[in-house]
Every structure is written in C-alpha cells, then in structure tokens.
Amino acid sequence: MIELQGFGDQIAVGAITTIRVATTSLVLGIGVGLCGAMAKLSRFRPLRMLADTYTTIIRGVPELLIILILYFGGTVALTTAFGRYVEVDAFAAGVFALTIVFGAYATEVFRGAIRAVSAGQVEAAHALGLSKIQAWRLVILPQMWRHALPGIGNLWLTLLKDTALISVVGLEDLMRKAGVAAGATHDPLTFYTVAAGLYLSFTSVSLVGLTLLERHANRGVRVAD
C-alpha cells in the first residue's frame, strides 16, 4: 500500500476541486462554444469576424499564459477599480480561463457539427413554418449533438488535464495538494505518482462514459459495415 503520511484527505479534497473546476468550465464552455458557432455561421459579417478573432487568438496562445493574464491581470484590474488590493479568487479565475479556452475549441467543433446537419432538415423546418428559434431548438441542435460528441469528448479530456495548470496560480486542486504534500514529506515521487494515477482514473472513467454517450447518441443511425 502506498504510504500517504496523512495527506490522503487533502489529496481527496484536491481531487474534488479538480472535478468541480472541470465540470463548471465544461458547462459554461459549451454555452460559449454554441454562441461562438452561431456567430461564425451568422450572416452578419462583424459577428463572424469577432468569432474568428476569438478562436484564432485563443488557439495560438498557451493556456498557461491565458490563465496568468486573467489571474494577474484580473487582480490589477480589480485593484484599480476598487482602489485597494483585491486578490482574484483562483477558482473563479481558473474557471474563467478554462471556459474561454474550451469555448474557442468548442466553437470549431460545434460549427462543423451544425454544418453536418443536412440542409434539407433546415429547409423542412422553415417549410413547416417553424420560427428561427424553434428550428434551432427542435431541429438543428438535437441532430447536431451526434456529430459534436466525439470532438467535445476529446476537448473534455484536454480540459480535465488543463485544470492542473491552475495550480500554478494557487488553486488548491489535486496538483497543488500533491505538490504541497510532496514538499512537506520530501517524497515527490509518491505524491505525483498518486496524482497521475488519479488523473488517469478520471480520464478512464470519462472515456467509458463517452463511449456510452456516443452509443446512445447514435442509436437508430444506420452504420455501414
């Protein structure tokens, strides 16, 4: 048995924080991604350009740097705004940064998935007299999920691993707790291995879940084999 020297509880708390950050960013990021995809597919040119700029910048800048900009930049902005030193909550800064990153990649995934819904479906929705919102809600979005799921699944796995980066600005997540324990016990090998094992178990469980989700999403679809 691995000797955790009493740090087991702390590691468990960190693991829960990691999962909380990841799931919060996932939900918010999916929202951002959907808005981004709609902007990219809109007929209004400035909106398209805005979405293009957003995805190009975010995808070309390291996640760590984005986290640093939002954390330290946010601290400076809030300090000037309130006139006294305000420290940004690492959880909020982390979720915000990961949401922005996830949203940029999700925008591309959703854009592709929406375009994969056949044009006939959209035309049929209009022919039936559905309003624009109804067409999105009842026709496009339900059919788009199936195409988006593999891409979003990969992004989720990346997101899960990217949460470790927030430990750099002091979020008490799994990585940070492992680091603290490693420093206190002078046993980094054990604690980082435990952390790696936990991350690996999260991704494994996610992979199983994603397979089931994809199977569910593809029910009734005839696959050639």
Added chain:
Amino acid sequence: MEWHLIIDVLPLLLDGALLTIELTATSVLLGLVIAIPLALMRASHATALSRSVLLYTFAFRGTPLLVQLFLIYYGASQIEWIRTSVAWAILREPWWCALIAFALNHAAYATEILRGGIRAVPRGEIEAAKALGMSYTLRTRRIVLPIAFRLSLPAYANEFVLMLKASSLASTITMMELTGTARKIVAQTFSPYEVFISAALVYLGITFVVVHLFGRLERSITSHQRRVPAENDEDDVQSSEEYALEKVAR
C-alpha cells in the same frame, strides 16, 4: 495601460522566444524519432506489441503534462540508482527534464496520429509492394511511412502547435523561455497586462509561422494529387458530351 511597455519588453521576450523555439523543435524531433517505431508496433497485428504501446500512449495522454514534468524534475532525484548513475548529470538540469517530459508526451500523441496514417494506407499499395517482392523493411521505408506521413500531416501540424504552447510549462521548472521571461518581468514591473499580452503576441506570431510552414509543406508533398481546376474539368466533360451529341446528331 502603458502601451510603450509592450514595445519595450519585446527584445527581452524575443530572447525567451528563442529558447521556446529551441525547446519545441528539439522535443518534437526527439518525440518523432520515438514515435515512428512505436506507431509501427501500434499498427501491427501482433496484439502483444500493439497493447504494450497502447499502455504507454494511454498513460501519457491520460495525465497532465505538468504531472509528467514534475515527476521527472522532482521525482527522479529520489531514486537512488539514478542519483548515483551518469544519468543524474542530465536529470539535474531543468532543460533536459523539460526535453524528456515534452518528447515522451509528444511521442505518445504522435504515435497515435501516425498509427492512424499507417492504418489508412490503401491496401492496394501494400499489396503492390509485396507483389514486387519488397521486404517488410523496404516497403515500410518506401511505401507505408511516406504515405502515412502525408496522410497524418494535417493532424501533426496541430500537434506541433500544441507542443509549442505546452513548452510554456517549462517556466514552472525555472526555465526562462518566453512565458518564464514574461513572468520574471511581471514580477519586476508588476504590469501583467502589457507584458503578458506582449508575450501572447509573440506566441501568436510563432504559431502563424508554424501553421504557414506546415501549409506549404502539405501543398508541396501533395502536389501530385492536385487536380486540374474544377471549371476546366466541367468544360472538358461538357465538351466531350457535346461532341458525342454532335456525333449522334450527324
């Protein structure tokens, strides 16, 4: 916001960017060297080979790069036989630790991408090579790998950009690459916006160059597949159809 600061810190950041590029290029090169044999094993029909490589790619793709980096940088010193061996001279240096972690991580992703390319090589090409009496090594070298590389190039270009961005993690183990330099300057000036945005611009610049170069590479190695512009195609079809019609009419 002090805009002039963005320009002022640029020379310092470009110095850091050199290390970023050096680190990325070396990691990708070393990673690719590791990935080629692994991808061949992973794509082989021998289940034991394929499974053992899968274990490696699964472990490295399923854990954060930061954990891998810390395990090598902080963890390796704990193992007695490493500390007393020649390897310690290497594992003591943050540069080597970063390189090893990045290369192993990149190799895991590259292996899976290349495997996809190898599996996608048209069966006819391999059969033709066999029919010509090529040995496994010869047809792997001349047929399978060149085609697999071409097929996986777009995915590989993405992976290269991801490695470039991941190299920023080296700043967490005291390396003064682009992000590390930016963090040092921020600590001295406490103007996070200006300095970090400046660094972000440098990253963006490098990303654009990388994407552009990969685009050119892809165009040049797929030039034989480029078709005559579509308009001409249609014209040709039409004209031959017209010709046939005329013939029938006559």
